[in-house]
Amino acid sequence: MRVFRLAAVFAMLAGPAYAQVQTPNINLLPELQSKTPEEKEAEAARDKAYKESLRKIPDAKTSSDPWGAVRSADTPKPSAPAKPRTKTDSTQTKMETR
DSSP: OHHHHHHHHHHHHHHHHHHTSOOOOOOOSOOOOOOOHHHHHHHHHHHHHHHHHHHTSOOOOSOOOTTTTTSOSSOOOOOOOOOOOOHHHHHHHHHHHO
């Protein structure tokens, strides 16, 4: 039983040491290939056509309010809130009416 425990301890200690071993240098990105003159011209033509199509889009000058047609043009203004009555106001009005 002690032999198995000792083997497990060695395996646990060897794990981090094994992780520090140098791995072979693997380059996952191939070297960048330069574009041919034809590809560069085609890309320039695509960019030019894209920019021209963006210029053809008109500027939005209309309102973007989706509820604009639902609301009436002359909306009523909210009335001023009534002045809250205090206890002294209510007693004075009762005395004045007598």
